[in-house]
Amino acid sequence: MELLIFYPLAGFCVVLALGVVLNNSPVGSAISLIGMMLGLAGIFVLQQAHFLAILQIIIYAGAIMVLFMFVIMLLNLKEGDDTGWIARERNLLLSVLTGLLAVGILYKISGILFTAEMDTPAILPDSFGTVATIGETLFTDFVLPFEVASILLLAAMVGAVVLAKTKLD
Amino acid sequence: MEPILAPESIDLIALAPVIVLSVFAMMVLVLDLWGGRNKTLLVFISLVGLLMTAISAFAKHPLPAYSFNDSYIVDHLSLFFICIFTLSSALTILLSVEYNEREDIRAGEYYALILFCTVGMILLASSTDMIMIFLGIEIVSICLYVLTGIRRNDHRSNEAALKYFLLGAFATGFLLYGMTLVYGSTGSTNLFKIAEFIQNPSAQSNPLLLMGLVLLIIGLGFKVASAPFHMWAPDVYQGAPTPVTAFMAVGPKAAAFAAFFRVFAEAFPEMSPSWETLLSIIAVLSMFVGNLGAIMQTNIKRMLAFSSISHAGYILIAIIAKSSLGSSALLFYMLSYTFMTFGAFGIVIILGRKGEENLEIENYSGLAYKHPIIALSMTIFLLSLGGLPPFAGFVAKFYIFSAAIQEGLLTLVIIAVLNSAISFYYYLKVVVFMYMKESEAEFKISLTPMTLFVILIGVIGTINLGIFPNTIIALASH
Structure with missing residues (x-):
């Protein structure tokens, strides 16, 4: 099959x-x-x-x-x-x-x-x-890296905005 | 299903400095909406945030404390590093206030990015898991790419940011590849588990593991700007805004060294013969490239960039020594380096003019006649960077060399001493210009209070650590 x-x-x-x-x-x-x-x-x-x-x-x-x-x-x-x-x-x-x-x-x-x-x-x-297992590992074993990754993404986003904004006040 | 992570492993008190600083960084981002052109509030909040971070770092008892499945550690090394990071970020912010005014850097995000960068640095110094180390390095690097390019109308700043970004992304690739290979051959990303795994001699000869180590060295070597991975440093140091350059030379570099120390001294002590040789070669190359390169420079920021490459070489010796003496020498060196570097860059800022002008060494000629105290401070910083007693630089080098001699690294020490001698040539060149040349043009220096305050801190720190090093050494050698 x-x-x-x-x-x-x-x-x-x-x-x-x-x-x-x-x-x-x-x-x-x-x-x-x-x-x-x-x-x-x-x-x-x-x-x-x-x-x-x-x-x-x-x-x-x-x-x-x-x-x-x-x-x-x-x-x-x-x-x-x-x-x-x-x-x-x-x-x-x-x-x-x-x-x-x-x-x-x-x-x-x-x-x-x-x-x-x-x-x-x-x-x-x-x-x-399976998705369930990975989700569980992500929120238990790897909860710290998971949260820290959000800081990384936030910093990257802010940085991209700063560099791309047409006019800085 | 059984939860894998016991709840007590989630230790928010141990994580307090990271949480506090992240909250403050986001606060700065939000408050930027109201202040308009006036950034005083942001500066104030950033400084308070850094202070709170340093205080909250001491909340955890007893040390060392492990949390988050042994991937986050609070020990004396990380505490000392957190103090260095918060100090260097605070000094950067103080240096930035008037500089940003002069150079028309209006983005309030500037301060938020410095705080985020500091979060990354704290994570780097406290992580004992390769995933966390990778995330820390990325947070630090991404903030630095943006800070380098924040003078958006200046083509040198743009060029530096782009160069730094492309090369940095490439180096990150090496680092990540190395981590993958190490994970593949040891079965864990946790440094303690790796150390346990390679107790077994047959595991040590795995070619994949060796390849992984080499790639790790390349990736981290790039982040600390050691030769032969230093190509980006002069251009980036020159193109970045001067406070950011000072920041880059101290904070993120110290953080990368902390990661270096954690990875090699804590995860791979068993394999030291294989990485020691490689690191020794990099250390020797860094010293020679840095010092010989600095001799040729006419721009003071480029000269300090090359000098920082050579300092990376000296610091690598402390990592190769890897004993507890080596780690305390590393800490002491980083602290003294903070004071000297911020002081020196403070003076570069004072003498600079709008648009990053007036940064040639020639522009310093005759400074001693017009502004003797400024010239004297610069002399102190430069002599301390060179390693002359009674300044902090001498004690710092002395501790590294004695740690290295105890480990039998005599050749390295001889090369390092020789290099210190070479370095005096270009440090003294600036002093000669300041004291023995006539000034050609009128000095238009901006004696701004906060920058002067940073220089004062630099002078006090440099002299104090040089004459009374014992308290700090005792703290560092826990």
């Missing part, structure tokens, strides 16, 4: 990941990336990591992707500005680094496939990774 959901989701992620790389327009790449993040969030839900899934959507698909879009808009890249993957392939350093990475990943995967030796999964309590 789990696999029935996993394979379509994983396939969806892989297709969109390829879309990020192969897309000629940077905006298209970014949108594919958002889709891939959503797919990953789905896989996290399958793995019982509900909280991580939510964070994945809020932080990556939401905040960070908005930042990406801003940067793309600011740079104002047009099609033909060396954004296609063929143009990138001519960059030797990039190709070599990516090649090395790919070989490393394939090596690791083949090691697992041929020896059929998976890491033994740790046994987790049922509630692991």
Whole structure:
């Protein structure tokens, strides 16, 4: 049953990941990336990591992707500005680094496939990774960092206002 | 489900200084709505808040007290540091009042940001958990980025803020990565639990842990402006408003050293051979880069920036010594450094003119003929920074060196003494300009009462700590 959901989701992620790389327009790449993040969030839900899934959507698909879009808009890249993957392939350093990475990943995967030796999964309590557990830890074990983070955010907000305000009285 | 944190672990009395200061900082933010252009009320409230913070820090008995699952500690080290922080923030605010008037810095948030920054510093000195240390460092850094850039119409201030922000964000990345690796290889962010975990010799050789340590050193080394992570310091010190520069050179630096001490002397004493060498290299580099760099400077703020890099080198020796003698030497050094630095920057402010002009060392020529007392105070601060008896700087260096010799760090001490000698070249250069050159232009110095008060405190502190160091040493060596 789990696999029935996993394979379509994983396939969806892989297709969109390829879309990020192969897309000629940077905006298209970014949108594919958002889709891939959503797919990953789905896989996290399958793995019982509900909280991580939510964070994945809020932080990556939401905040960070908005930042990406801003940067793309600011740079104002047009099609033909060396954004296609063929143009990138001519960059030797990039190709070599990516090649090395790919070989490393394939090596690791083949090691697992041929020896059929998976890491033994740790046994987790049922509630692991659910929103309730994380909330409880946050408000007991980590209540001090949680509150202090609000001071950090307040200071950052005040600072941003000070620097961005058009006129200081 | 059983609550994980026992209620008695939430100890608000231990946390009192943080709470009090945060409340005051928010009060300043809100009251800023009414005062209009007059910021006297804000200054007053900020100073009261700092005083209350220092008092409330002593509410907790007996020491050391651990709370919040051992992630927050009240001990003599943190108490002493809280006193240094509140003192340095109060001096900064006193220096700022007239300076802000002159430079047209109208933002009431200025004072709130200094208070928030102090909250971060207190957290840094009192935390024994890496998450808290990270949050503390971020609070301090973010406030400093904004304070650096608060002269928004000045392009040097903007440049400094942007540079500081970008490099600082990068350094934070290193720090966080280091913490992650340490957490990954020890299974805890709590410094005591880490110390317990690495009792086991096989845990110490974990390459991930070593990598994490190196990244931690890089991240913290950036925050204390030690070479080779010092590139930002001269530009930022020059571009920031002068009171903020003085603040940066003392408070946040002391806080970062407190974190340095907590992380390395309390969590990783077992692994000292592996980090001692690295820190020694950084200390030696900082001393040489700072002192040789300062020789070439013509701008007094840049010169003091390089001198502060070299002081970071001396202070690192106290951390490498890591004994209780090392920690008391660290505390004494930070306190004397507070007095000397604030005094020196106070004089820089007095001689400066609107738009951060008149900051070249040449502008000091002939000062002794027109304003002998100001020149004498500057001489005292500079000689004390160089480490000449009978001033505080000498005693402070002496304690660090004797702590280091007890730990057998003879080579480091020899290099440090050699560097102290080099440093006299540029400190005395200013003195020579003040006493032996004719003045070219008329001095238009602003003898404003609060700035003079800070200079007076600086002189008293520098001389007092130099001649009667015993009381403070006794306090510091608990």
